[in-house]
Amino acid sequence: xxARPHEFAAIFRPKSHAVxxxxxxxxxxxxxxxxxxxxxxxxxxxYPVNPGETNIFGLKTFARVxxxxxxVEFATITTPAPTVPAIVEECLAGGIKAVQILSSGxxxxxxxxxxxxxxxxxxxARGIRVIGPNCFGVYSPAGGLTILPGAxxxxxxxxxxxxxxxxxxxxxxxxxxxxxxxxxxxxVSYGNGCxxxxxxxxxxxxxxxxxxxxxxxxxxxxxGRRFFELLRQACRTKPVILWKGGLTGGGARAVASxxxxxxxxxxxxxxxxxxxxxxxxxxxxxxxxxALAFLHLPHYSGRRLAVIGGGGAIGVAAxxxxxxxxxxxxxxxxxxxxxxxxxxxxxxxxxxNPVDMGSPFPLPSAFRSxxxxxxxxxxxxxxxxxxxxxxxxxxxxxxxxxxSGLHSLLAGAVAESAQVPVELRRKxxxxxVMVLPVESVSADDIEAEEGxxxxxxxxxxxxxxxxLSLERAVRALANVSGYYERRETLASxx
Amino acid sequence: xxARPHEFAAIFRPKSHAVxxxxxxxxxxxxxxxxxxxxxxxxxxxYPVNPGETNIFGLKTFARVxxxxxxVEFATITTPAPTVPAIVEECLAGGIKAVQILSSGxxxxxxxxxxxxxxxxxxxARGIRVIGPNCFGVYSPAGGLTILPGAxxxxxxxxxxxxxxxxxxxxxxxxxxxxxxxxxxxxVSYGNGCxxxxxxxxxxxxxxxxxxxxxxxxxxxxxGRRFFELLRQACRTKPVILWKGGLTGGGARAVASxxxxxxxxxxxxxxxxxxxxxxxxxxxxxxxxxALAFLHLPHYSGRRLAVIGGGGAIGVAAxxxxxxxxxxxxxxxxxxxxxxxxxxxxxxxxxxNPVDMGSPFPLPSAFRSxxxxxxxxxxxxxxxxxxxxxxxxxxxxxxxxxxSGLHSLLAGAVAESAQVPVELRRKxxxxxVMVLPVESVSADDIEAEEGxxxxxxxxxxxxxxxxLSLERAVRALANVSGYYERRETLASxx
Numbered sequence: 001x002x003a004r005p006h007e008f009a010a011i012f013r014p015k016s017h018a019v020x021x022x023x024x025x026x027x028x029x030x031x032x033x034x035x036x037x038x039x040x041x042x043x044x045x046x047y048p049v050n051p052g053e054t055n056i057f058g059l060k061t062f063a064r065v066x067x068x069x070x071x072v073e074f075a076t077i078t079t080p081a082p083t084v085p086a087i088v089e090e091c092l093a094g095g096i097k098a099v100q101i102l103s104s105g106x107x108x109x110x111x112x113x114x115x116x117x118x119x120x121x122x123x124x125a126r127g128i129r130v131i132g133p134n135c136f137g138v139y140s141p142a143g144g145l146t147i148l149p150g151a152x153x154x155x156x157x158x159x160x161x162x163x164x165x166x167x168x169x170x171x172x173x174x175x176x177x178x179x180x181x182x183x184x185x186x187x188v189s190y191g192n193g194c195x196x197x198x199x200x201x202x203x204x205x206x207x208x209x210x211x212x213x214x215x216x217x218x219x220x221x222x223x224g225r226r227f228f229e230l231l232r233q234a235c236r237t238k239p240v241i242l243w244k245g246g247l248t249g250g251g252a253r254a255v256a257s258x259x260x261x262x263x264x265x266x267x268x269x270x271x272x273x274x275x276x277x278x279x280x281x282x283x284x285x286x287x288x289x290x291a292l293a294f295l296h297l298p299h300y301s302g303r304r305l306a307v308i309g310g311g312g313a314i315g316v317a318a319x320x321x322x323x324x325x326x327x328x329x330x331x332x333x334x335x336x337x338x339x340x341x342x343x344x345x346x347x348x349x350x351x352x353n354p355v356d357m358g359s360p361f362p363l364p365s366a367f368r369s370x371x372x373x374x375x376x377x378x379x380x381x382x383x384x385x386x387x388x389x390x391x392x393x394x395x396x397x398x399x400x401x402x403x404s405g406l407h408s409l410l411a412g413a414v415a416e417s418a419q420v421p422v423e424l425r426r427k428x429x430x431x432x433v434m435v436l437p438v439e440s441v442s443a444d445d446i447e448a449e450e451g452x453x454x455x456x457x458x459x460x461x462x463x464x465x466x467x468l469s470l471e472r473a474v475r476a477l478a479n480v481s482g483y484y485e486r487r488e489t490l491a492s493x494x
Numbered sequence: 495x496x497a498r499p500h501e502f503a504a505i506f507r508p509k510s511h512a513v514x515x516x517x518x519x520x521x522x523x524x525x526x527x528x529x530x531x532x533x534x535x536x537x538x539x540x541y542p543v544n545p546g547e548t549n550i551f552g553l554k555t556f557a558r559v560x561x562x563x564x565x566v567e568f569a570t571i572t573t574p575a576p577t578v579p580a581i582v583e584e585c586l587a588g589g590i591k592a593v594q595i596l597s598s599g600x601x602x603x604x605x606x607x608x609x610x611x612x613x614x615x616x617x618x619a620r621g622i623r624v625i626g627p628n629c630f631g632v633y634s635p636a637g638g639l640t641i642l643p644g645a646x647x648x649x650x651x652x653x654x655x656x657x658x659x660x661x662x663x664x665x666x667x668x669x670x671x672x673x674x675x676x677x678x679x680x681x682v683s684y685g686n687g688c689x690x691x692x693x694x695x696x697x698x699x700x701x702x703x704x705x706x707x708x709x710x711x712x713x714x715x716x717x718g719r720r721f722f723e724l725l726r727q728a729c730r731t732k733p734v735i736l737w738k739g740g741l742t743g744g745g746a747r748a749v750a751s752x753x754x755x756x757x758x759x760x761x762x763x764x765x766x767x768x769x770x771x772x773x774x775x776x777x778x779x780x781x782x783x784x785a786l787a788f789l790h791l792p793h794y795s796g797r798r799l800a801v802i803g804g805g806g807a808i809g810v811a812a813x814x815x816x817x818x819x820x821x822x823x824x825x826x827x828x829x830x831x832x833x834x835x836x837x838x839x840x841x842x843x844x845x846x847n848p849v850d851m852g853s854p855f856p857l858p859s860a861f862r863s864x865x866x867x868x869x870x871x872x873x874x875x876x877x878x879x880x881x882x883x884x885x886x887x888x889x890x891x892x893x894x895x896x897x898s899g900l901h902s903l904l905a906g907a908v909a910e911s912a913q914v915p916v917e918l919r920r921k922x923x924x925x926x927v928m929v930l931p932v933e934s935v936s937a938d939d940i941e942a943e944e945g946x947x948x949x950x951x952x953x954x955x956x957x958x959x960x961x962l963s964l965e966r967a968v969r970a971l972a973n974v975s976g977y978y979e980r981r982e983t984l985a986s987x988x
Binding site for chain 2: 409
């Protein structure tokens with residue numbers, strides 16, 4: 001039975017919430033979840049349910065749902081699989097509108113689990129909505145709800161929705177994306193999807209005015225035709241970034257034991273992406289990178305890229321990475337080249353595109369002139385500033401450079417250069433992205449990494465996407481360019 | 495003229511060293527380089543040369559090479575391109591055996607630079623060896639020499655050599671690789687290679703007993719046939735990991751303005767990799783990942799991989815990533831599956847391969863049993879432990895978890911689990927690698943990142959390769975498997 005938009009209010013913003021299987025033992029799902037909800041700061045009425053307890057974490061605890069004296073809108077169920085069908089019945093009887101079932105041991109576990117899941121689905125059809133089973137639940141900052149084990153996720157909402165058949169990727173995706181400054185309308189781990197499935201969620205977020213970008217990890221949709229149609233419809237207005245798990249033989253075998261889905265053939269999925277305009281990604285990092293690009297870049301069309309870097313091989317590698325990734329790095333006009341030449345040192349620089357500033361520490365004034373000229377001239381659709389040194393860390397770095405005089409001179413210039421992209425992004429509103437790679441992964445260099453992260457966080461807060469490598473930037477940008485191209489093609493074909 | 499092995503002694507371990515163009519101004523190459531050498535701790539006699547100075551950084555400074563009263567073995571030249579040919583002549587006249595020319599403005603800059611470079615090559619042919627011009631020089635820890643601007647590179651030697659046509663990738667590659675615990679015999683940035691080129695270096699390192707693995711960034715070799723033959727010869731005994739810049743049209747254009755090389759067609763290079771057995775990589779990160787795998791893994795053959803992770807979708811994605819990357823994730827025998835089942839929780843785990851431990855925080859005892867069983871059973875060639883939580887950071891994490899009791903419980907178990915791979919690697923000596931991804935890139939989470947890095951550094955120090963993502967691990971392992979396969983095929987065809 002299709003879920004209707006108003007039914008999602010009870011799931012995303014419940015005024016009251018029973019946690020069935022609540023426990024004071026945080027090594028159990030019921031304890032971990034209740035603690036997470038309290039830490040996160042759920043603002044509604046909370047009712048732990050456990051027949052063996054009277055008080056958990058200072059909250060009055062009830063033996064059964066029927067004992068709760070007030071009306072309850074939503075429940076989370078964490079008890080063992082065999083107990084769940086009866087509990088869902090009790091919830092329905094008690095007037096609860098929706099539940100999420102975190103327990104596993106259903107369809108993914110074999111015939112007995114399948115039978116339990118069918119019982120739940122039958123109860124759901126009689127008037128209660130179900131998320132799960134075998135899921136980590138819902139993260140909905142506007143409703144004060146958090147997913148398992150997301151006590152530390154941000155309390156502020158954003159414009160990205162993530163729907164994930166996998167609980168692991170729901171929490172991991174939410175945490176990683178939040179580290180990149182992405183904020184969510186909702187994240188939904190829907191597991192086996194015995195009632196509310198990917199189609200219901202896709203339909204909801206397609207019409208949700210708060211959601212601008214949809215991300216999805218999916219193993220096997222239950223309603224293939226409906227999924228296809230919804231995807232096509234959604235992609236007309238919002239990008240849907242889809243990571244399909246189980247495309248290979250080994251992946252498909254793993255799917256069977258994870259959510260018990262049937263994974264279709266890769267060719268079927270290729271056709272689906274082509275015909276709907278959904279953006280195909282192949283890893284969590286690629287999903288997040290692509291979301292960042294959609295989130296921050298103004299609408300553009302085209303695949304012509306300028307790369308501005310420092311140190312010649314970086315230009316060569318940049319051109320290779322871009323062209324291998326499906327973008328082009330066109331040579332600048334001679335007129336533009338000669339204007340850039342006047343801004344750069346005579347030896348060691350290159351102005352054809354990629355632009356080699358001649359040093360990873362360019363003078364702020366030269367960097368500003370070059371970047372502004374390239375951004376404003378319109379010979380390319382996108383500009384990438386790649387692997388310039390835009391952070392210089394503190395005293396340890398000074399010691400390593402062997403001279404604090406040079407270090408402070410450099411630090412001043414670097415800090416000034418670091419401002420340039422922000423100023424010019426504001427002034428021109430053109431697609432501009434930064435590549436800020438991690439230069440050393442050792443714990444000994446954690447200070448330099450902190451400096452790099454501060455600069456990256458600053459750019460992200462100012463609406464400039466940041467990537468960890470040029471290859472990752474190119475993949476994300478090619479995904480965005482491809483989406484806008486396909487959207488136009490599909491629209492003109494209708 | 496081919497360089498002979500003994501000639502490299504003057505370059506890699508010079509007893510005395512003139513820095514021509516030395517300066518007290520560290521914003522100039524001559525100042526930056528001299529300071530780097532002093533900070534690094536060059537142990538031989540140092541002679542700054544600059545006609546306008548008498549003392550730089552406390553060192554007696556000479557107007558010309560001819561004024562230095564002692565014999566000098568090696569010189570670094572940092573003066574402007576037009577002055578360099580005469581200086582190389584003076585060095586030859588003064589009995590200096592080899593020079594490195596850091597200055598740019600030669601072949602890469604047009605006909606006038608080309609003429610200057612030809613003059614230098616002609617002088618070299620009369621009895622002095624030249625590294626460069628247009629390079630960052632040599633890092634040779636055994637000789638106390640460092641590359642520009644590598645004052646902070648480690649002083650200890652290792653078994654990896656890096657030869658790079660690009661200065662930027664020489665220093666960047668050295669710094670990044672050292673962060674991964676890789677140590678070098680030598681790193682040579684040879685720039686335009688007007689005398690000593692990639693062939694000479696390849697030949698030297700092929701016979702160097704201290705070098706076990708060769709890395710190379712190359713844009714266009716000068717002696718194609720010799721390069722091919724040397725590569726084929728080297729690959730019989732040592733892996734050569736080659737990153738070819740300028741494979742695409744845009745990349746080839748960038749090469750021309752970088753080192754003035756001609757970049758051959760991609761098909762030519764494909765044939766070269768196939769016929770020589772060299773390992774082709776397409777980025778600096780892939781080069782380093784692949785080097786790590788060669789460095790730490792015992793010799794193995796095959797492409798069958800086991801993945802052990804926690805959280806089911808991680809298994810699905812793992813299987814996809816492995817099969818897309820050219821490795822296989824075979825289903826375990828039923829006998830092995832049932833042995834593993836006895837070690838794992840009944841719900842939420844999977845034992846087919848990938849193995850899903852059921853949680854990213856597995857019990858140490860279960861983790862030990864599962865890993866040891868998979869390692870010792872011989873149903874796979876390689877084992878990857880992917881994305882288990884093996885570090886838990888300090889007080890900030892405890893606050894975020896909302897309960898320090900759970901945090902310390904978890905931290906204890908995690909610390910015990912973290913030991914397991916090290917114990918079992920020692921006991922079994924089978925190919926085992928770890929994937930430890932960065933979970934949040936924000937500066938706010940720097941403490942968690944420091945914890946993660948400490949664990950990663952520990953594994954690396956114990957000879958266990960660590961990768962930042964499963965995709966990167968798979969690419970590196972497929973490179974290693976491919977090298978051993980080709981080496982066998984090529985050997986049997988001879």
